[in-house]
Amino acid sequence: MGFYVLSYLCIVVFIVAAAHLVYRQLTLPVHVRWEIYPVQHETTDKLSHGGSYMEDLNWWEKKHKSSLLNEAKYMIPEILLIRGLWKENKSLWRVSFPFHFGLYLMIAAFFLLVLNGLVILWGGSCLPPGGAARGLLNSLIVLTGWTGLILGTMGSVGMLCRRLADPELREFSSFADYFNIAFILLFFLFGFLTCLSGDPSLEGGKEYVFGLLTGGSSLNGYAPGQSFTSGVTIVLASLLAAYIPLTHMSHMFMKYFLYHDVKWDDAPNLPGGPTEAIILKNLALKPTWKAKHVEADGRKSWLDIASSAPKEIK
Amino acid sequence: MKKILKPSDMAKPSDCLCHIEPGDLSPLPPPYEDFNQTTIPPLKPDRVKNIETSLDDTVAIGIPKPATKEAEEELVRQFLSGLKKLFEKENNWTFLQPLMLSMEHCAKCQTCSDACPVYEMSGRKDIYRPMFRAEVLRWINNKYLKPGGKITAKLTGDIDLNWTTIARLAELAYRCTLCRRCATVCPIGVDNGLITHEIRKLFSQEMGIAPKEIHEKGTVQHLKVGSTTGMNSLAAKDSVDFIEEEMEEITGYKVSIPWDVEGADILLLHNAGEIIAWPENVGAFAIIFQAAGLSWTMSSEAVGYDAVNYGLWYDDVQFSRVAVKHADIARRLKVKKIVMGECGHAHKALTVIADRLLTGGINIPRESAMVTLEDIVMSGKLKFEPQKNNFPVTLHDPCNYVRLMGIVEPQRRILRKIAPGFREMTPHGVDNYCCGGGSGFAIMSGYNFAEWRTLVSSRKKFLQILNAFKDEPLDVPKYVCAPCSNCKGAIRDIINHYQAEERSNLHYGGLVELIVNAMVGMKKPIINFGDEPSWK
Amino acid sequence: MASPKKILIVDDEQDIRTYLSTLFEDQGFKTVQARDGDEAMKIIQAEPPDLITLDVSMPEKSGVKFFREIKTNEQLKKIPIIIVTGVSEDFKGFISSRHQMPPPEGFVAKPISAEEILDLARKLT
Structure with missing residues (x-):
């Protein structure tokens, strides 16, 4: 039961930490525009050269158009294939891609295992064991699991070696950077060893996730941690899930905000439009910057200050 | 092999943390090879004996050396107080979200370094890496402002915070042109250029430290005299008189540059530096606009005849003041739109950055002259x-x-x-x-x-x-x-x-x-x- | 002994006028002061000076306009003018390359270097 408790705790930490990160982003004040081109949701005629709607004469009189398709065309290879790194830093991509793709496949495998557990619980009648659908599910679990573990192990070994060997990376790396990679490497390695040493079809994974879904019920007499490697894998996987949102590795999902709320946030503030009210709220905030020329006293708002000229220089 | 400089080296005393030797700079092709051994001329000792010069071979700000240890400590305290404010919405709503995201997600993959022309051309000097100065700020922030920072710093990056660190960081914030090439190539979307911008703001808005060309002679003079050139409205208008006449010699007909025409369609904003440094640019705009039959005007009001907004580079407060002034002049002239002349930072300042600052009557549409000119050139007029x-x-x-x-x-x-x-x-x-x-x-x-x-x-x-x-x-x-x-x-x-x-x-x-x-x-x-x- | 040379100091800032006037008078020049181009023009018409130091950004009449008026006036254009200004360096190039008139005889940037302006004043009078 100890394994389950640990996993539940870690899942709670993950959810709370990730929700906190996301919530914080959603509640930050609307900032000034700081987009950078190409903005990938631009229409094709603009995107082909990285242009913006501001290239049009009297653009504010036209309906603002954007293209979800163009955004998807960029985002999907960016997320799945780490396209940006491929373009800008190929040698790093060679280790970074298997590392990240390995992690994605692990996430995919986890959700397939959850699906498998749900099917066992409730889908037995429509998806009978031995049927084609269950066969497919089992094969997908094996495929994603094995590919993920192999790619992930290779990738994390590669990332670690690269960070150690390349002075540019090494000299700017801290203990935490190595720890993070080593942590992930150990997770991959133990998962890999577990599967290699007698569980090629990830039965242990199926049983453990089933147990997770059912508060610890056992399937086929399974008890977590039957082998050393599988026990370590469960512990590492759980801790990793809790750890990621506490570090810069949260870029896994926080990248959404880096792109959508900054790099691609080109939404104009049209006269009389809804953004003006938000801006007025910001302008009512009261800064306390100390330099004399700011002339902030904690009572004056940004609006007061912006509409006055400084009396002092410094 | 050369020793790689780390963020923690910023705290270690030395006369010059990073020096460019002859031959370090990227080579130039013929017929310019004779410049390949040229390097930055040394600072004159008598001119710099009282200012901070320990970063590299040059000085952008010229921060006076504090007289006493206590004065140094006070400046360190001010710095930390300013750093805290960067993360408060009351003080930094303008850039809070972009700053937080870029502070927290750098993976130190160095992809940005190769995109940076300063780093590349300098002979790959570590301190010019886009992530270097950002890391200095991250390390200080983690260690000195986060709970348990003194302990976690041992694991994530440990830097001493002393006056040397700060004086060097202030200078280092002026070794990046904010071109944001680094941000474009970052696979995660981190913007180390933005962090440079925020460091500059911290120094200016909290400590009153900024290069005199952009603050004292820049925004302050702009708001006080009317233009960063130092020309008041009359001097600018009288200078433009010459341009009108000289353009007449080119066209063979009278070219007039309209001032303060209420109700014109377009308010054209020029960088006032154009008037004196490249008068033919101001003249050429007039020739084109006149030939195309546009209804346009320039403003002779203080600030209105100078499109620049140096605040964009170092100070949100000064930025806001100039932007509001520009927009308000357009409102009073009752123009349909503002057209930005050939000045890049003025373009971005008023069109993009000020977009979420201007509301109501002063939210007047802004357009790039590139667009206005394209319409004229393609129209067949x-x-x-x-x-x-x-x-x-x-x-x-x-x-x-x-x-x-x-x-x-x-x-x-x-x-x-x-x-x-x-x-x-x-x-x-x-x-x-x-x-x-x-x-x-x-x-x-x-x-x-x-x-x-x-x-x-x-x-x-x-x-x-x-x-x-x-x-x-x-x-x-x-x-x-x-x-x-x-x-x-x-x-x-x-x-x-x-x-x-x-x-x-x-x-x-x-x-x-x-x-x-x-x-x-x-x-x-x-x-x-x-x-x-x-x-x- | 020849009578002292007279310098007309045109600047809207009292501090600058006082500074220059003290500086010149200590060196044996005689000085008169004007706050802007209009006032300066009245003084010149009454009694032309031997040298003018001229600020650029002034109320009523700018240094640019005043300079042009002097340099296009047949009687007055021989009076040498030193432009003394805080306007950016590019202004020197601008005022020196206008086809409507000759360049100024001297150009001194603010903050004023006493040595520089005295050298010029001696040379031009």
Whole structure:
């Protein structure tokens, strides 16, 4: 039961930490525009050269158009294939891609295992064991699991070696950077060893996730941690899930905000439009910057200050 | 192998943390090899004995050395107080979200370093890596402002915070042109350029530390006298009188530059530096707008005749003051739109950054002159003989137009129509390289900063320009079209420093000059590749 | 002994006028002061000076306009003018290359270097 408790705790930490990160982003004040081109949701005629709607004469009189398709065309290879790194830093991509793709496949495998557990619980009648659908599910679990573990192990070994060997990376790396990679490497390695040493079809994974879904019920007499490697894998996987949102590795999902709320946030503030009210709220905030020329006293708002000229220089 | 400098080295006392030796800088091709051993001229000891100079070979701010240990400690306290404010919405709602995201997600993959022209051209000096100064700030923030920071710093990056660290960081914030090439290539979307911007703000808004060219002579003079040039309204208008008359000599007919016309369609905002440094640019705009029959005006009100907004580079408060003033002048003139003349940072400042600052009556639409001009050139209202521009032309993309605003094609469509010798630089458009004069560098020249700029931050641009013209004979006159005042300033200094006019017959100017030069019916060419203006 | 040379100091800032006037008078020059171009023009018409130091940004009449008026006036254009200004360096190039008139005889940037302006004043009078 100890394994389950640990996993539940870690899942709670993950959810709370990730929700906190996301919530914080959603509640930050609307900032000034700081987009950078190409903005990938631009229409094709603009995107082909990285242009913006501001290239049009009297653009504010036209309906603002954007293209979800163009955004998807960029985002999907960016997320799945780490396209940006491929373009800008190929040698790093060679280790970074298997590392990240390995992690994605692990996430995919986890959700397939959850699906498998749900099917066992409730889908037995429509998806009978031995049927084609269950066969497919089992094969997908094996495929994603094995590919993920192999790619992930290779990738994390590669990332670690690269960070150690390349002075540019090494000299700017801290203990935490190595720890993070080593942590992930150990997770991959133990998962890999577990599967290699007698569980090629990830039965242990199926049983453990089933147990997770059912508060610890056992399937086929399974008890977590039957082998050393599988026990370590469960512990590492759980801790990793809790750890990621506490570090810069949260870029896994926080990248959404880096792109959508900054790099691609080109939404104009049209006269009389809804953004003006938000801006007025910001302008009512009261800064306390100390330099004399700011002339902030904690009572004056940004609006007061912006509409006055400084009396002092410094 | 050279020793790699780390963020923690910023705290360690030395006379010069990073020195560029002769031969370190990226080599130049013939006929410029004789510059390859040139390096930044040493600072004059008597001029710098009381200021902080321990970062590298140059000085941008010239921070006075604190007199006592206590004064140093007080400055460290001020710094930390300012750093805290960067993360408070009351103080930094303007950039809080972008800053937090970029502070928290850098993976230190160094992809940004290779994108940075300052880092590359300097002979790959570590302190110029885009992530270097950002890491210094991250490490200080983690260690000194986060709970348990003193312990976690041992694991995530440990830096001592003393006056040396801070004085160097302030200077280091002025070794980046804010071109944000690094942010474009970051696979995660981290913007280390933004962190430079925020460091500058911290120093200015909390400690009153900024280069005098952009603060005292810049925004302060702008708001007080009316223009960062120091010209008051009358002096600017009287100077423009000359331009009107000189344009008449080019066109053969009267060219008038309208001032303060209430109800005009367009308020044209020029960088006032154009009036005195490149008067033909102001004149060429007038010729084109008049010939196209536009309803337009300039403003003679203080601040209104100078489009610049140096606050963009270092201070949100000064930025807001200038932007509000510009917009309010447009409101009172009752114009339909503001058109930004050939000035890159003014473009981005008023069009993009100020967008979420202006509301109600002062939220007046802003448009790039590139767009207005494209409409005129393509409309058929003017007749052109493109063969009058029978010389090689290349286009320098101001970062603020392309990467930072997405104004990429209008200027190209114009050039393709009026300049048969037009060829691109490599790379160009949103992938362009900065002129080296961005973020205020073009106007900063105290101590030996201008030399640092020309040798280091502008070097990539010089190589690009030479490369664009490499198949042309040296003696053929060549035109670098740089539709931005700051960029022109930087390119002018490149040409002078490397004697590129003598050696490569290299010239530069704006876009409107090329347009006027190709117009049918002009009495004299406006471009004439000599020291002497054509009317002499 | 020849009578002292007279310098007309045109600047809207009292501090600058006082500074220059003290500086010149200590060196044996005679000085008169004007706050802007209009006032300066009245003084010149009454009694032309031997040298003018001229600020650029002034109320009523700017240094640019005043300079132009002097340099296009057949009687007055021989009076040498030193432009003394805080306007950026580019202004020197601008005012020196206008086809409507000759360049100024001297150009001194603010903050003023006493040595520089005295040298010029001696040379031009």
